[in-house]
Amino acid sequence: MSTRDRGVDEVGRHGDWDADSRGWFGGEAEGWGGRFMPEALVRALDELTDAWHEAMADPAFTEEFATICREYAGLPSALYEATRLSELVGTRILLKREDLNHTGAHKIRNVLGQALLTRRMGKTRVIAETGAGQHGVASATAAAYFGLDCTVYMGSVDVRRQALNVARMQLLGTTVVPVDSGSATLKDAINEALRDWVASVDHTAYLFGTAAGPHPFPSMVRDFTRGIGDEARAQCLERYGVLPRGVAACVGGGSNAIGLFTAFLDDDVEIYGFEAGGDGFETGRHAATIKAGDRGVLHGARTYVLQDEDGQTIESHSISAGLDYPGVGPQHAHLAATGRATYTPVTDAEAMEALALLSRTEGIIPAVESAHAVAGALRVARGYGPDDLMLINLSGRGDKDMGTAIEWFGLGKGSDDAEPQEPVG
Amino acid sequence: MTVSTAFDKARADQRAALVGYLPAGFPTVDGGIEAMRVLVDAGCDVIEVGLPYSDPVMDGPTIQAAAQRALEGGVRTRDVLRTVEAVAATGTPTVVMTYWNPVGRYGVERFAADLASAGGSGLITPDLTPDSGAEWIAAADARDLDKVFLVAPSSTDERIAMTAAACRGFVYATAVMGVTGARATTSDLAGPLVARTQAVTATPVAVGVGVSTGGQAAEVAAYADGVIVGSALVRCLLDHDDPAQGRAALARLTDDLARGVRRA
Numbered sequence: 249m250s251t252r253d254r255g256v257d258e259v260g261r262h263g264d265w266d267a268d269s270r271g272w273f274g275g276e277a278e279g280w281g282g283r284f285m286p287e288a289l290v291r292a293l294d295e296l297t298d299a300w301h302e303a304m305a306d307p308a309f310t311e312e313f314a315t316i317c318r319e320y321a322g323l324p325s326a327l328y329e330a331t332r333l334s335e336l337v338g339t340r341i342l343l344k345r346e347d348l349n350h351t352g353a354h355k356i357r358n359v360l361g362q363a364l365l366t367r368r369m370g371k372t373r374v375i376a377e378t379g380a381g382q383h384g385v386a387s388a389t390a391a392a393y394f395g396l397d398c399t400v401y402m403g404s405v406d407v408r409r410q411a412l413n414v415a416r417m418q419l420l421g422t423t424v425v426p427v428d429s430g431s432a433t434l435k436d437a438i439n440e441a442l443r444d445w446v447a448s449v450d451h452t453a454y455l456f457g458t459a460a461g462p463h464p465f466p467s468m469v470r471d472f473t474r475g476i477g478d479e480a481r482a483q484c485l486e487r488y489g490v491l492p493r494g495v496a497a498c499v500g501g502g503s504n505a506i507g508l509f510t511a512f513l514d515d516d517v518e519i520y521g522f523e524a525g526g527d528g529f530e531t532g533r534h535a536a537t538i539k540a541g542d543r544g545v546l547h548g549a550r551t552y553v554l555q556d557e558d559g560q561t562i563e564s565h566s567i568s569a570g571l572d573y574p575g576v577g578p579q580h581a582h583l584a585a586t587g588r589a590t591y592t593p594v595t596d597a598e599a600m601e602a603l604a605l606l607s608r609t610e611g612i613i614p615a616v617e618s619a620h621a622v623a624g625a626l627r628v629a630r631g632y633g634p635d636d637l638m639l640i641n642l643s644g645r646g647d648k649d650m651g652t653a654i655e656w657f658g659l660g661k662g663s664d665d666a667e668p669q670e671p672v673g
Numbered sequence: 674m675t676v677s678t679a680f681d682k683a684r685a686d687q688r689a690a691l692v693g694y695l696p697a698g699f700p701t702v703d704g705g706i707e708a709m710r711v712l713v714d715a716g717c718d719v720i721e722v723g724l725p726y727s728d729p730v731m732d733g734p735t736i737q738a739a740a741q742r743a744l745e746g747g748v749r750t751r752d753v754l755r756t757v758e759a760v761a762a763t764g765t766p767t768v769v770m771t772y773w774n775p776v777g778r779y780g781v782e783r784f785a786a787d788l789a790s791a792g793g794s795g796l797i798t799p800d801l802t803p804d805s806g807a808e809w810i811a812a813a814d815a816r817d818l819d820k821v822f823l824v825a826p827s828s829t830d831e832r833i834a835m836t837a838a839a840c841r842g843f844v845y846a847t848a849v850m851g852v853t854g855a856r857a858t859t860s861d862l863a864g865p866l867v868a869r870t871q872a873v874t875a876t877p878v879a880v881g882v883g884v885s886t887g888g889q890a891a892e893v894a895a896y897a898d899g900v901i902v903g904s905a906l907v908r909c910l911l912d913h914d915d916p917a918q919g920r921a922a923l924a925r926l927t928d929d930l931a932r933g934v935r936r937a
Contacts, residue, residue: 446851
């Protein structure tokens, strides 16, 4: 049963979508989130929680955040009706252009919010984890903007693969530390950042990159990214006089998705999250945590986790580094478990096809992460009528993914055989 | 013997108890058991069996390396319980140190039941605080198991009181703000933390993180009820490719530490 078929009352029964004061979405007994962390970090997390609550209630803080977002990051981002794509699909496709933000993705919202809070708390250093380097670059940018010291932890495999982003961070004045432990990927970069934080917590803030981790990060990151949905909802009403029938976003940890979804939770709007299906769900090589994972604890939150029979984390796989995470933000787990949002996997191949399609029909090269949202949303939108609106969060731009595209499509040779392998558009 | 009996006995001897940590399954399951028996024979009063986990946020490079090798060797939760059974059979109280997810995955009730029937005394939970641990506390109480939670230099007095009240066996005081691993000097944060904890509880307080020599053990034993050593013991095994040599090094270090807790 889709949320659209349900009465408002039934949706309303789950109407309390937010976490309780201890970070539980849906209550401690059966719900998601909480805080499974070493005692050494509890005081810092409590102080962060208090500072965030106070800041969000302080007009001076929220106004400064809005001003920086507007003047420095280029927000609010445009809402663009993709007319050629709409014609192709037979319904009206709206793109929330987060790809046009400073540093090229929605992530600037989160880091500016957290860095502003860091300054307010009187801390002088920030640390962050990064997979492909997008959150690292955003953190390095915010650190430069606010004059904070910045160290970014990055899996050593990713450091080699993403030399350009490593160089960007270094140019911005950040120290990039390669992480060799575990699988040397994003989850291990998070572990290493947490280890740093245990030892540096008195003067250091951890700019967590997604709406996951221990309380208050899932709720705080959502608060800093929810402008995506708040803006899009207002833009949609202003321009069309109605809300979209559906909204869609890609989900790794889930910060862009929760940033979009939050504004629509109490509306009669269908909500879709698209996870990385990798080589295909059936191959086991994917990052479809909600679809394939089981309830567990990872990085401080109870959520869906890709794990083996003994609770050891299983490595995820995706063509998109930004979605390649074996956990997911706990509020998404809650929205999935209650049926308020629908989460389905999109394979590497489907995402790359959508990336090429959007490039050719609209002149917009999306991030491969965002291409998952496009692919999944188009699948749903084929069942929509010509007047329905499908709103897709275009969470980032594709410049960083040119290496992936060159390899996937065999591009860059400057000859006839540079045509994409897939017939698209 | 229970954990509290071991601490009582050490206290009667006017010394601190020595708690030794090694991960199960390293270098192999049987090799790990042999190494832990060395700890018992050389003077450890309590054995901590580490449950290797893929994402150990509180551990430094030494324990990470050993745990990773154990996981690559295919160690399972049931092997950890087999290790507990073998070590507890020596009569030395044996506790499991584990991150939370493997316990939740195994089933909290089932883990408590199987740990108890293996002869294990209880659990040390580095990423589970009492305010998030209602399910474990209930299961442990039902099976008469020890619950060892951690306090840290950053803990508020309120949290120290709350944590100490929830502990049974001993309270684990993390001596430094940082991950596990040997350090050149003992922490000046540990003494005040132990004093703050002892002020609110009669449960023994043991200091872990950073102790690697008999001299450091003696310094800590001067104010704490127990001294916990992990990384330095693991290092003995990591540094020797020949397991027999590793065990010999382990015996020498444990002997040094056991003398240390006796000369405070």
